[in-house]
Amino acid sequence: MRRLLPAALMALAACSAEPDAPAAPANDAAPVAIALPAETAAFPAGPAGELLTQHCTACHSADLVTRQPPLTAEKWQATVTKMREAYHAPLDPAQDRQLVAALLAVQPR
Amino acid sequence: MPDRRDALRLIGLGAAGIAGRAAAQDIDLGFAGGRRALADNWPQKGAMIVLRERAPLLETPMDVLGEDVFTPNDRFFVRWHYDDIPLSVDPAAFRLRVGGAVRRPLALSLDALRRLPRVELAAVNQCSGNSRGFFTPRVPGAQWGDGAIGNAMWTGVRLRDVLDMAGVAPGAVAVRLAGLDRPPPGAPWFEKSLAIDHARDGEVMIAFAMNGAALSLLNGFPIRLVVPGWYSTYWIKSLDRIEVLTAPDTGYWMAKAYRIPATPGANVVPGAKDFPTVPIGAMVPRAFITPLPDGAKLVADQPFAVRGLAMGGAHGVARVDLSMDAGRTWHAARLGPDQGRYGFRRWSATIAGLRAGGYRLWARCTNTAGETQAMDAIWNPGGYMRNPAPSIAIRTA
Numbered sequence: 001m002r003r004l005l006p007a008a009l010m011a012l013a014a015c016s017a018e019p020d021a022p023a024a025p026a027n028d029a030a031p032v033a034i035a036l037p038a039e040t041a042a043f044p045a046g047p048a049g050e051l052l053t054q055h056c057t058a059c060h061s062a063d064l065v066t067r068q069p070p071l072t073a074e075k076w077q078a079t080v081t082k083m084r085e086a087y088h089a090p091l092d093p094a095q096d097r098q099l100v101a102a103l104l105a106v107q108p109r
Numbered sequence: 110m111p112d113r114r115d116a117l118r119l120i121g122l123g124a125a126g127i128a129g130r131a132a133a134q135d136i137d138l139g140f141a142g143g144r145r146a147l148a149d150n151w152p153q154k155g156a157m158i159v160l161r162e163r164a165p166l167l168e169t170p171m172d173v174l175g176e177d178v179f180t181p182n183d184r185f186f187v188r189w190h191y192d193d194i195p196l197s198v199d200p201a202a203f204r205l206r207v208g209g210a211v212r213r214p215l216a217l218s219l220d221a222l223r224r225l226p227r228v229e230l231a232a233v234n235q236c237s238g239n240s241r242g243f244f245t246p247r248v249p250g251a252q253w254g255d256g257a258i259g260n261a262m263w264t265g266v267r268l269r270d271v272l273d274m275a276g277v278a279p280g281a282v283a284v285r286l287a288g289l290d291r292p293p294p295g296a297p298w299f300e301k302s303l304a305i306d307h308a309r310d311g312e313v314m315i316a317f318a319m320n321g322a323a324l325s326l327l328n329g330f331p332i333r334l335v336v337p338g339w340y341s342t343y344w345i346k347s348l349d350r351i352e353v354l355t356a357p358d359t360g361y362w363m364a365k366a367y368r369i370p371a372t373p374g375a376n377v378v379p380g381a382k383d384f385p386t387v388p389i390g391a392m393v394p395r396a397f398i399t400p401l402p403d404g405a406k407l408v409a410d411q412p413f414a415v416r417g418l419a420m421g422g423a424h425g426v427a428r429v430d431l432s433m434d435a436g437r438t439w440h441a442a443r444l445g446p447d448q449g450r451y452g453f454r455r456w457s458a459t460i461a462g463l464r465a466g467g468y469r470l471w472a473r474c475t476n477t478a479g480e481t482q483a484m485d486a487i488w489n490p491g492g493y494m495r496n497p498a499p500s501i502a503i504r505t506a
Contacts, residue, residue, distance in 0.1 A: 024227075024264070024317045025200045025331040027220040033197035034152035034326045041162045059192055059293045061163040067142060069247035079249060086361060088295030108142055 041066070048102035055091060055099060056083075066106065076103040136170060138254030140242040145254075153325035155183040160251055164189035164290075165327060168256040175399030175417060178445065178453045179231070180259035182320050187327045188236050188257060188341065190299050195289035195347045198330055205271070205315075205332065209285070209352035212276030219317070219331055225266040225274075228314055230337060231452030233260045233420045237340040237367055237389050241492035246379050248492040255397065255499075260420070260453040263335045265316035269309045271351065277305065283354040284308035286334055289347035297361035301343045302354065303336065312337050315348060337451040338391050338423030340493075342367045363388055368491065375494045376487035392422035394482055395496045396429050396456065396474040407505040410462035418453040421476030425450030431458055432471040436484045436498065439473070450477070463505045473498040 041063035043049035083089035158168035167187040236257035329346030368386035369375040430439035445455030
């Protein structure tokens with residue numbers, strides 16, 4: 001256990017006057033709360049963007065989708081299927097063709 | 110070893126150049142679609158490259174990474190999977206539950222954890238998909254540049270000590286870990302597991318501080334797992350559940366996601382399908398070349414300094430070598446102090462004067478187990494474990 005120094009040794013080595021360094025949160029530490037910045041990511045305006053906003057932004061922001069490299073229709077279909085099967089996205093398979101077309105329409109060329 | 114200021118003087122760049130650089134708004138990560146905004150409005154964070162807003166994926170700019178062996182907490186990369194992440198934690202109410210195949214299920218307060226023997230360890234935390242944006246051909250997933258990585262001095266307690274407090278029952282094979290983030294309705298919890306012997310190796314740690322300060326919420330306050338030498342997918346943030354299993358974990362995040370080809374170096378022919386896979390695990394060696402400041406003018410026939418960081422993965426850094434001829438010949442760089450086998454190690458070198466012209470410099474790290482970086486990149490459909498020898502363009506005039 002050369003690499004894992006017990007705290008007592010560490011304190012000695014560092015000549016630290018602080019008994020409980022470093023900052024281990026204690027039960028009586030103040031609650032910590034943060035607020036995330038307002039979301040700015042969006043699909044481009046237009047019917048394709050609107051369809052994707054409706055179906056693809058419940059669980060993650062649009063930038064995850066718009067930042068994908070150019071993908072084939074087959075790869076986009078695999079992504080849509082994965083959203084439904086792995087993450088239980090409520091996507092009606094009857095709509096897949098429309099979603100894939102919209103994904104192809106908004107992706108960078 | 111020349112310090113940063115010497116290095117900058119050597120390459121003929123004054124302080125004005127540095128200030129101009131810090132003000133840059135946009136970053137180009139160097140692959141198609143790799144333009145990103147640098148934002149400084151994330152809580153407990155300085156300027157970060159925003160890859161995804163929800164759930165946050167925030168990347169560390171490479172010039173920040175190169176500044177110090179230890180990555181500043183407020184610039185440390187952020188990676189969550191599900192958008193329901195903990196936005197507030199009350200330390201008084203927080204409990205770490207330990208259950209499953211144990212003699213005494215536990216609900217430990219932070220004070221109870223603090224009473225265990227304390228350990229400290231430097232370790233690199235790197236996303237499995239770090240550098241995915243550079244994959245050729247491209248693969249879907251988070252399109253990271255090289256900055257989903259950081260090194261910290263972690264302080265905490267041993268996972269083994271916590272497991273021993275609960276008393277691991279006979280027949281245990283794995284330990285499953287989960288945190289305060291929650292899945293969308295019906296989706297699997299983000300849970301990862303380690304083999305029982307790995308979990309009890311005395312190095313896997315429950316950390317409550319990084320670089321001497323409490324964790325930020327985005328990096329896993331109040332406690333997170335540290336799995337030295339392994340990719341971050343196992344480093345569960347805001348850890349609140351430990352479950353000892355008597356059968357291998359068949360959950361989605363072990364059995365379906367974060368899997369690599371069971372081939373040497375996780376490498377397959379682009380487009381390959383239907384190959385056997387295994388869960389991703391130990392990291393591989395990498396060197397990083399600290400970018401020369403934009404517009405740096407290297408003077409012809411004058412020696413100049415290059416430097417960077419290296420990591421050995423699951424083993425220490427044995428050496429870093431540099432090449433100016435596309436890997437035909439290599440020359441050893443100087444290594445900075447060893448701060449622990451799992452951490453970053455500084456390297457530096459002085460390059461002899463070059464006639465006016467354009468050049469390319471490669472770096473590669475070899476670890477103490479003899480694994481080294483190849484010139485050619487691997488490929489796999491998940492975009493995992495990328496580690497070819499990096500290079501930078503050099504122009505002298």
